[in-house]
Amino acid sequence: MTTTTREPEATADATHPRSVRFVLTLSCPDKPGIVRAVTGFLDDAGFDIAEHQQFDDHVGGRLFLRTALAGGDPRETAGTMEAAFGRLAGEFDMDFAFHDGRAQRVLVMVSKFGHCLNDLIYRWRTGTLGAELVAVVSNHEDLRPMAEAAGLPFIHIPVTAATKPAAEERLQEVIGEQRADLVVLARYMQVLSNELTAALHGRAINIHHSFLPGFKGAKPYHQAYARGVKMVGATAHYVTESLDEGPIIEQEVFRVDHVPDADALARIGRDAEAQALARAITWHCQHRILLNNTRTVVFR
Structure with missing residues (x-):
């Protein structure tokens, strides 16, 4: 109850x-x-x-x-x-x-997709996010102009299989330097190591572009198209050692029919991703989420 x-x-x-x-x-x-x-x-x-x-x-x-x-x-x-x-x-x-009542400090991680970052910047600048964006970290340079136009430090940390340990060590340094309370993976297309996810337990949120637990991993919109889904969704969840299986915070869904192909589903799904992620961040920063083993209790 x-x-x-x-x-x-x-x-x-x-x-x-x-x-x-x-x-x-x-x-x-x-x-x-x-x-x-x-x-x-x-x-x-x-x-x-x-x-x-x-x-x-x-x-x-x-x-x-x-x-x-x-x-x-x-x-x-x-x-x-x-x-x-x-x-x-x-x-x-x-x-x-x-x-x-201190505003929570949020570090955002991105790769090449900018729709979630753009939405978070807008909500932050209009005072509706309920948190303070402090920096953007990326393994690519593509979104530097977006971050710097908003006045946010942009830290480029390239990642390869060979450099991943050093990259994650640098990431942890940045998290400390920015005094980040929360790390947000806003379509950051890299899998974090078990050691890093353990260090960030309960304070790292990922947005996955499908309605979990369905269509985990890469190319979920293509998986959804192949299965002929009638709903496209996005899931904001805490990051854990198990890929795309962390406790779910929020989900958003849109109805579709047989017409959209995989690329169209991806375009439709971007709104779902941005909305679910923003709500999850706000609730986390208002201390409205309590972990309950593999589930969450969300006091909205």
Whole structure:
């Protein structure tokens, strides 16, 4: 069961009484008294609940919770809140985090297809992405003009089979230099190593141009055309060691008929890719996604 409670929308004005200061996310084995204990702790700390959502996974026996907080002692930080919450978390065996209102820093990786990058740049510049783009990394030079026109650093890291270890080492350096919270594979046409995907666990999102779990790997639109699909989709998912099998965050789909060939399906699918990817990034950066083994809980 999913439960959602929202107060009037919070603003970015730090003096506004409803401004969200922290977001608490947690998961733990489900048993009575958890929500009462959490809300009691928050009330004792002087916080108001601006938004509360929870999901009881009766199959897996876990509770998932996201609570946005307003008010409280202005001296509190995410770190001090986590320290104070630790005793309660230990009682219920919680995996938890307090997130402050800092905009998440997003590094985008691309190859030669620019439609997803172009869409993300537009949403970022208009303030609707809910995140801060900080740099673009590519194994090709094709999209340098697009990135630099938007004022984004463009870092070219060529990749071959022989240079892949060194390229991934350089990529990790760039991620650190840019202080990136999230890495987005926006049609980046390279498979990351198991070591790198492990290092980026839970903070790397890929857009795959098919409605997973169907048509994995290369040329999914050609696979879809060969099977005569009547729907074209795109899937945004977390990156894992298994190719195109990470926990699914969002999917978008368009209906088609027998007329479009594989190239036409690819053109139609680009809108689906851009929409699914943008929503996944926004939700991740708003701390609305909790991992549930091979699945996700998404509090929209």
